[in-house]
Amino acid sequence: MIRAILAAVAILISTTTATFAQPQITPEQLAWYNAMQERFARFRDVRAEAIHDPQMRWTVAFSRIDTRGNRWTVVAFGINADAPGTSDAWRAQIWTNTAETREASAAACPALLTQLAALEELPMPTIDLPRMRNETPPTFVPSPTLDGDDNRIWTWSAGWDRRRGFVNEIELNGDIGSPVALWADQMLAALELCWRPAGSTD
Numbered sequence: 001m002i003r004a005i006l007a008a009v010a011i012l013i014s015t016t017t018a019t020f021a022q023p024q025i026t027p028e029q030l031a032w033y034n035a036m037q038e039r040f041a042r043f044r045d046v047r048a049e050a051i052h053d054p055q056m057r058w059t060v061a062f063s064r065i066d067t068r069g070n071r072w073t074v075v076a077f078g079i080n081a082d083a084p085g086t087s088d089a090w091r092a093q094i095w096t097n098t099a100e101t102r103e104a105s106a107a108a109c110p111a112l113l114t115q116l117a118a119l120e121e122l123p124m125p126t127i128d129l130p131r132m133r134n135e136t137p138p139t140f141v142p143s144p145t146l147d148g149d150d151n152r153i154w155t156w157s158a159g160w161d162r163r164r165g166f167v168n169e170i171e172l173n174g175d176i177g178s179p180v181a182l183w184a185d186q187m188l189a190a191l192e193l194c195w196r197p198a199g200s201t202d
Contacts, residue, residue: 039069039097046095050076051154058093060119060155062184067148072097073188077116087113094195102195109194115187119153123179125172148176151184 025033043065050061058076065072074095079087090106090113106112150173157170174180 036069043072046074063152064149101198103198104194111190115190151181153180
């Protein structure tokens with residue numbers, strides 16, 4: 001009897017182990033995963049180089065990437081605020097996963113300034129802490145979606161007193177349908193015909 005019980009337990013353990021065993025990753029799945037990680041790594045490198053440019057050329061950096069890293073875009077905007085001149089000195093550069101680096105200038109593309117002006121009017125997100133001030137629960141709406149594109153804007157803020165020095169950084173992010181994404185959609189469409197090969201706008 002004891003042997004029968006032990007045999008039954010052994011069968012149960014082996015069946016349970018097989019049921020909950022982790023599936024083996026195929027070479028094709030591993031290759032797909034590694035390729036995805038390489039795409040994300042390239043995107044992160046480009047974005048970091050724009051934000052931490054050693055020459056401090058860029059004042060604004062926008063980035064967009066889909067959930068699998070198949071499509072990504074980085075756009076940086078910059079101006080030498082201490083140099084003489086007008087706002088026409090603003091420049092931009094774009095990197096994508098499908099094209100060579102391109103650039104645009106406000107002198108040749110006035111739409112660039114229009115989009116930067118719109119960026120200054122971007123609504124800020126609300127700080128909303130749970131169980132504070134007896135507020136009503138937030139309203140959940142079907143948009144923005146939760147699994148679309150990651151849109152991020154990094155720039156310098158003027159703080160609360162517009163002091164010079166630009167010591168404060170600010171970063172906003174949002175999915176499809178968010179103010180960040182809507183501004184980006186408009187910006188990318190407005191500048192689509194402005195981009196030229198890097199080095200050709202000097």
